[in-house]
Amino acid sequence: MQGEASIRSAGEIPVSSAARANESLHEDTTAKLFLISSISYFFIVGIIAVLIAAKFVWPQLLGTIPFLTYGRLRPLHVNGMLFGWLLAADMGLMYYVIPRLCGVRLWSEKLGVATAALWNVIILGAVVSLLMGWNQGLEYAELPLPLDVMVVVAWIMFGANIFATVATRKYTQMYVTIWYCLGTILWTAFVYLTGNFAVLFTTGVNQANLNWMYVHNAVGLIFTPVGLAIAYYFIPKSSNTPLFSHKLSMIGFWSLAFVYVWTGAHHMLHGPISQWLQTIAIVFSLMLLIPVWAVVYNFFATMKGQWDQLRDNVQLKFLMTGVIFYLLTCFQGPMHSLRTVNAIVSKTDWIPGHAHMAVLGAFSFFAIAGCYFVVPRIFKTNLFSESLANWSFWLLLIGGVGFFVTLWLGGFWQGWQWNNPAIPFIDTVINLKPVWSVRFFSGILMFGGIVTFAYNILATMVGSKGQSEKSLPV
Template identity: 35%
Template structure:
């Protein structure tokens, strides 16, 4: 049952990886061929619905599901204890998938004036309340299974991945409840404040801790070296939890709210440099002296690439959060470029690193083609940055056109046509890379050679911690 639970979450995530990004690439045609997309609106495929499907399937389907599968795989190994009540985790996987399918059906149906079945107004929170209840129930089941495993652990010390993965699941439940349920108790400006908090923390308090916890497990094992500093990793965890919740309002600096709220959001955004520095230092210093492993290890390649994208994301975030910049880029595609750098770049790379590491260990099959794995990697190395640059270019051009030149939206569309075309073309190539990744794993189930692990399955903490002394 343990293996079935992990496989259910893992392979379900692959399905959503194909669906979500493909819809995103398809809907980007709206910006370069609006007349054709208007025809699609007439057959019940409007841009507004496609965008909700795109964001919900990418975030809740691909990213969160793959990191929960990683948590179910990693936490028991770090605790040296079998997963407790795997039936809960297995049932949660089916509940989660059912919630996503129901979400897509209700989005398409657009049932009006129904408390439980209508689409909600909040961005990233459009799922009807019935879907939200199912998502929270699934998270609670996973938390119960993993936390009971931690309580029953045989190892006295908790490696940092346990902190991030279990803490990330708790913040997932709390953040989701606030952004999808508590927000309903507010209206007007209060609603917008809670919505801003949820909008940013859907990434910061759900995806970030789960993704970093996954990478903390993979990097030392793939590099075949102890973690550079366990103490630094714990500092990174607690500063992330301390500073990230206050950053949400930096998206709404122009909103009429008390100035101290905006100042708090900007300061929190800048202070996020502390956990980011801790993470990047650990991930890039751990393989020191053994970077040649990256030629043989796809998990290490993708984890390293994800770390570079994570660093770029976290440099851009505080920069655009300052009032001097925010007024210029707000309501432009600069913001969407930033979101894609985090989700389609950094955390998708971490998810793929987890996939390449976990797949042979949960299926007993090796990858059947290293060449196909390289195709996916080089798509992320070459075409994803061009995709991101096209997005950013469009945002900068829009800001200049509207805020500096005073152009109308119609004049602005003509200015941004080329970067948007570039975004669609390169984004499509990136999606092909995602499909190649999924095909590689699914094909390997049938033709991959048998796999037998000959390496340590538990990462070692940094040598400055008592964990090494206890082992000795």
């Protein structure tokens, strides 16, 4: 029993009390730089996102300008949101969270600042090369080789800084957030090398298999663990409640480490890839329910009796909505991998609905919550506007749900029509036009959410100089 008690407290000590004592220890320059740049890209790439959605409704729009065609904007949208916004925001939050959980300063702010600078060079390089059509032709791995090399260097700089901080930690026990962050750094390294370098030495189905291993795990072993690292820190922190169970955290983490990497081939179900590999991918896709349900149950149980806090706490609104989206998206994933379901939804508009719920609905919501928590504290001020923050939540939620649900219904219908070869393909395109219109207007709402979020954060930063005295409790 004593063991249980000391493990229980592992959820409490670093998160709710000990961090408070050393607040003046932290410089947070790196975290600031990463958050500022990532939120700027969120806004800029949001414009591109709306433009892409508009092109589905008005196909001639900007159609005579080569670098503004759908085929060049889409990789910019995907890479910009994944690496410019989300991963950079996640990294910024890790630069804030990890030193606090370790009770020491970030190992090197200088290295951190250099990492932030390099990251911005990479993103700007990506904008230029993708618009020029310098594209490797592999999904999520579009960036040309020199930029890939720079990503690896930046990742090593990030990883070294975090690992060195953890190595010098004051608290012996590592909180769940630290596991997920270290796991992200390790797995990403190998997943990224596979998807961007190993693929170049292969062709055909072999290359596709490596590509899907990367694509799947870019979400599963990069954005999932770092997103959960954020949720594991900010849910207890924002609600001032200890985490429910250490044991469940362990089940969630170690099962994720084992099962996620097996599932890449489920992107090729019914396609030209060995049936036995498809079956393995299906079996492990179903097992993904284990880490997901362990994590989600832990979060819900933590919030038991605390749900009323959501009324006045915008971070918790984002966090717990993100948890629900995470649960839903990770229920969809295993279901898509069943051969019968896959025969309907695969390659349809259902899939972007699913992908946006994961990346925007779950992981971006976690990151936004983290930004709302962290930015006022590192700028030693209050949030510019609570009501604007609530607006950003409701706009993103309503726009997001509109987007997801429309594309699921539309995509399912589309797949249903495809499976009846008597319907000419073009009729299935024409039938989907109302769906794409609703998607466009949902996109406008989501963009409104991004604008209010970005403006609120910017105004908080700009307004911070005058009111440094009244800072929030850390």
